[in-house]
Amino acid sequence: MGKGSSSEMSEGVVKKILISYAYVGIWIFLSFTVIVYNKYILDKKMFNWPFPISLTMIHMGFCSSLAFILVRVLKLVEPVSMSRELYISSVVPIGALYSLSLWFSNSAYIYLSVSFIQMLKALMPVAVYSIGVLFKKETFKTETMANMLSISFGVAIAAYGEAKFDTWGVILQLAAVAFEATRLVLIQILLTSKGITLNPITSLYYVAPCCLVFLFVPWVVVEFPVLRDTSSFHFDWAIFGTNSFCAFALNLAVFLLVGKTSALTMNVAGVVKDWLLIAFSWSVIRDTVTPINLVGYGVAFLGVCYYNAVKLKALKAKEGQKKPPPEDEEAGKLLDERDGERVPGKTDSQD
Template sequence: MVFSSVVCFAITKVFKIIKIEEGMTTDIYISSVIPIGAMFAMTLWLGNSAYLYISVAFAQMLKAIMPVAVFLLGAAFGLEEMSYKMLGIMSVISVGVIVASVGEITISWVGVVYQMGGVVAEALRLIFIEIFLKKKGVKLNLISMMYYVSPCSALCLFIPWLFLEKPKMDDSVSWNFPPFTLFLNCLCTFVLNMSVFLVISRTSALTARVTGVVRDWSVVLLSAAIFADTQLTFINIIGYAIAIAGVVAYNNHKLKVKPQANPQQGEENKINQGSPQDVELSMNSTKEAS
């Protein structure tokens, strides 16, 4: 998050490659940006903690429940409308994740709780972003959003780290801090954000969502091939396939609904201002990379 803050500052203020969108006020920052940054920090913390207990592949399978959390919270906040079709899609995704979990050989419920907590935090973050973009009247592209959110998220991560994790690190005999590996991770995260933003601007949100499904399967299969603690079972694969089918149906439904809700909004305007869908896709990739 610090790296992202520095790079966004350099792009917008030093080299002035991209202009920061206007309209941000202190009141909007406190009421909207800080909650988004806090939920982003919570997503990263809980999501990364889950990897200490469960495999990368199983964590990816659990992330498939995200549309369910987003839909239910969106309905609670009045952003989504309940319908039989959406309830059916949510049921398919839920059943798929449950089947995939049943097929897990070595399941750690601590890791599952961490991952589910990260999913809820991520869903809240996306809800807050949609409220921010739709109801506050501020339109931001990805760089502008990261420019405001990253410093807040970094602070939200630093404070608990200082009191909860740093003492444990100091008490340990030795702990390794690989700066080059950390730099590469930060660089990959930022490049991923830019690549998703460019894909959306040069093609469409549909392309980004389709490639996102391919990415999810790649993560599951590659992690099974690379990491020794990942053992995929036939039930795992069947359950995840069911969940992904539900996710594809959800994405298809959302892409059909959004254009109807904004018939006057041109494609170029959506790219320049950053629609909630575009920001959701891009910042979702931030979490994945982190």
């Protein structure tokens, strides 16, 4: 029996590990695909359709429509009970920040290489921590801030070594990081603190239409006049349809990865994805990656790894506090046994 149960337990552990790796692999593949696909569409040397607001609106329109069908028509996902006041005070600000983050992030692909954008994205922990401290969701610690500075220093070295540095592209990507970090902090403040959790389907159901509305105004001013005068362009349903479907599938992959593993696993997987994208950008797209780029990103990479390790340690400590230590349990048993010796006639049923 012992050998059989041990074998079954080991098989169960192996199965869980394999499933976790499968979720990680799916998320990396889809994230990788969406990034490269967006670069292909927006880059002037490739598909040559440099309209990031329009591309983001296509994504949001597709995702909101599909989410509506899943929630309201097929009823595969239950909507969250949400009042109009809560929607305006919580979802609308998050939707506005999300639209700006996607707009600026997609715009950066017109000016910067895929590899350099991934290096700049290493600043995300710095932005999240700094904004968390500003909104009093994080406690300021000198050690953590020193780590954040080391990450920033590494990214600065990578930027210094960038062969095709573009100031406007860097500004756009840094703005995208700042807006995304603010959005993540506001989700904790405006939704999580009120006991509201949104999976990717319900998140898109509520947030995507909001993004669509916010993006409409700059689209009318910036891109619509150019698109109206570009008579040679014909909408490629295959390209934009598959691109939008990949963006929707990526949201589902995020839900599976975080739901079945943890957000920390996603952060670690993100580091692996970044290195793969840098290698792909250098070997396939033929973007220039200099030794200074790699040294700078290596410094930032070590800082991010240390940040994730500290987070993991804090998470384990928090989980450990929920369970009584084995020593306390043994002490409790010994105390019960001694009490039983002092009180004749006491049985287990009387404990």
